[in-house]
């Protein structure tokens with residue numbers, strides 16, 4: 001049988017066109033099947049248009065590819081930074097205030113019950129996945145620090161070593177850019193740290209565009225914020241969902257116990273290859289962004305209606321949901 005290559009190309013073109021115009025849920029499903037079948041970008045009936053091969057310029061362990069199959073929009077400029085940038089010197093802390101455990105260098109702290117670091121927050125298992133403790137009211141993790149007796153091979157050093165699961169940035173139908181996984185990510189696995197400029201809260205608010213601002217948790221002082229707009233890594237593109245598959249924890253490994261400035265994102269369930277990674281921005285973010293309509297497509301979405309008044313059914317549902325979330329953290 002002879003194959004008419006022109007006809008094949010035409011079929012590929014119309015498939016690509018169909019896929020491009022399909023609703024997001026259909027696209028997500030197609031993306032998953034493409035990944036399962038091992039289809040590469042730019043292969044036959046691939047509809048992926050890679051516009052940047054590695055946004056991180058080699059900073060990450062994997063290339064951060066940027067894909068736009070939707071329109072001609074390009075990324076707005078920002079500085080790629082895989083660590084927070086502390087221009088105001090807010091994180092210059094005396095070393096003696098750093099937490100430390102007295103474990104020995106030939107054990108992994110997660111294997112003992114006597115490690116002070118592991119005892120003060122949520123813990124990792126032997127694969128480096130988080131075992132979240134619902135009683136931990138600050139959603140915090142205390143990793144071992146440079147003053148600890150253990151070595152860098154200790155299993156209680158995960159987020160400090162950086163992101164390991166490959167991800168890519170893609171243009172969504174209705175939420176601007178988003179992040180999706182290029183591999184399955186197990187429950188509890190570390191995805192990435194939310195990086196950016198470290199700012200006092202007073203500077204983060206005001207006239208600044210706060211769409212990319214994350215407030216960190218300080219337990220005994222003024223809060224600081226991380227602004228991912230001028231500088232940040234791939235996590236700055238993570239969108240909100242009312243049914244998220246990832247969760248934020250505050251992690252400590254180089255500062256005193258009461259200051260939880262590393263904002264780290266972990267899988268909250270198994271994330272399938274090709275699935276968009278989402279977190280819950282929280283009711284306070286949505287309260288301050290009345291003009292934004294949530295496009296998460298979740299059937300029980302809490303913010304899909306215009307929220308001109310802070311009353312009504314959807315607001316009550318949002319607050320009830322937030323109370324539940326806060327209780328479970």
Ligand SMILES: C[S@@+](CC[C@H](N)C(=O)[O-])C[C@H]1O[C@@H](n2cnc3c(N)ncnc32)[C@H](O)[C@@H]1O
Nearest residue numbers: 175176177211212236237238239240294295296
């Ligand atoms: C931290 S940025 C996330 C990346 C962003 N989508 C982009 O293109 O750069 C937050 C902004 O993304 C958009 N966004 C995130 N989640 C959304 C959602 N569920 N529905 C609608 N817009 C969303 C909003 O414009 C929000 O201000």
